[in-house]
């Protein structure tokens with residue numbers, strides 16, 4: 001029986017992946033960076049690394065801008081204050097407490113080329129543009145540069161919620177940004193065609209404060225080359241809109257399961273296997289960047305990174 005066959009048989013018979021997923025997604029649920037769920041997940045992962053017998057189990061702290069949407073409200077002012085569901089984008093600017101009100105303008109991409117042509121329509125207005133294809137974190141500074149009042153992104157496909165996203169990586173957004181569903185964008189398009197102009201009012205309280213987060217690290221020390229590393233990682237934070245079962249509890253339980261199964265075969269590991277559950281991925285890969293800073297002198301000796 002080869003080592004690989006032993007590992008596969010162990011996983012088939014003894015996998016804890018499903019139970020770990022239930023803890024992260026059902027019991028803890030939402031794990032947005034800066035929340036109580038994030039701390040509960042951190043403690044669970046730390047304890048699980050200990051329970052699986054990893055070496056050097058530790059928290060590696062770093063700072064980040066923890067973001068919390070405290071108010072998210074969008075109304076069609078010109079339709080009797082009719083409300084439309086919206087989601088504040090991570091690290092968005094807040095509006096003044098009374099909100100910002102302006103006429104909407106639909107753009108196809110909200111990229112530099114289009115804004116250059118349509119700058120006169122954009123100034124002082126609320127841009128409504130699709131979530132893709134134009135890179136999400138680039139729309140925000142461009143819309144701000146052309147003096148838009150706010151930016152609303154809509155889902156490109158029917159049957160899904162308002163997309164959650166970060167409007168500016170590792171900095172504050174340059175203007176208020178929120179997202180709406182595909183269906184509500186279609187409704188706004190119909191209204192604009194029938195009424196000629198549509199006025200929206202957006203009210204966002206996007207609270208940001210510096211907080212500490214953590215990468216959770218554990219290892220199986222190599223028997224021959226302990227200073228060479230093979231890494232397996234995944235991020236454990238989620239968005240605020242749900243339990244993040246797929247994104248990324250599923251990836252984290254794969255990291256845990258690899259740790260559990262490889263720990264049973266640790267005498268076979270010539271190099272050090274390092275397992276990392278990264279914090280604060282969603283608002284800009286903050287934990288991953290912190291890792292590369294903290295481990296700069298080991299990167300040349302890191303031969304492989306499997307990201308789940």
Ligand SMILES: [Zn+2]
Pocket residue numbers: 235247248281282
């Ligand atoms: Zn993710």
